[in-house]
Amino acid sequence: MTAGVASEASAYGLQAVVEEVHARALPDGSGHLADYIPELAQVSPDAFGLAVATTDGHLCSAGDADAPFTIQSISKAFAYCIALELLGRDKVLEHVGVEPSGDAFNAIVFDPATNRPYNPMVNAGAIAVAGLIQAHAGAEAFDLVLDRLSAAAGRPLDMDDAVYRSEATTGHRNKGIAHLLRATGAIRGDADAAVDLYFRVCAIRVTAANLARMGATLANIGENPVTGRAAFAVDAVRATLSVMFTCGMYDYAGNWALDVGVPAKSGVGGGILGVVNRQLGIGTFSPRLDAKGNSARGIRAFHELAEELGLHVFDPTNRGSALLGVFRS
């Protein structure tokens, strides 16, 4: 299944591939809703959306691609990108490393050599990043992040207040992490303000279609392909995609690199964002999570899509360029 798929994709178009992959992943009803944030247990467990956006501005989608959900940990990739641009790579590296930890997303472990969180894709690292943005932008911090994420999506995003309040009143583990980071120096300012910013950013509402557009903005080195607005700096995007590739799927990152092979980030709201550099952004939404906290059906859809289109970064039959040709012809 190499050149054959390229011609099939060209013949039937990306929309048909997206619908086919959606149909194949749909029967997978495995996993459970996240309920440690009480409000997340209120969502409809059966929703399933898939969307793919190209760097030349097209969007193909299937199922519940316009259903809203909270971005949760997918925001960690974008917050890291913003922090790199605002503060520079050296300053950010002083506070959070770039090594895969192989630990669960909420693990309380720091690199013993440096006392920093291992990477910005786990909670500890993301809370340290929130501390940097908070210290830099003060009262403007949340609006700054919301504005950049909206620029990436190409539409104004907002925050789900109920989910924010639900996590802010129950998230004692994350609050504890923030104070540990304050004690080790990874956070130097107000730990409570840092974790509050983190909770707010996690509660930003998106759809699978929004995630696909945001991924296409990263794939397009920071410039939204539809609006032409530069959402992120080029160097920051390069670093962010690198860290997403090695750390974005927590303790599933190695398996993901082997089987799917594109930079990605998941969140306990049920979303997964994937980026095929210079070609595509991919967004899935299905809120039932596997034991590692990744969307079970989302993972299945990414496997199918990567296989169908040859998206793996080391796949000799990558057919993304052929697909983009579909739209140019």
Ligand SMILES: NC(=O)CC[C@H](N)C(=O)O
């Ligand atoms: N993996 C996630 O999406 C976790 C995000 C969530 N807000 C938390 O900190 O627990």
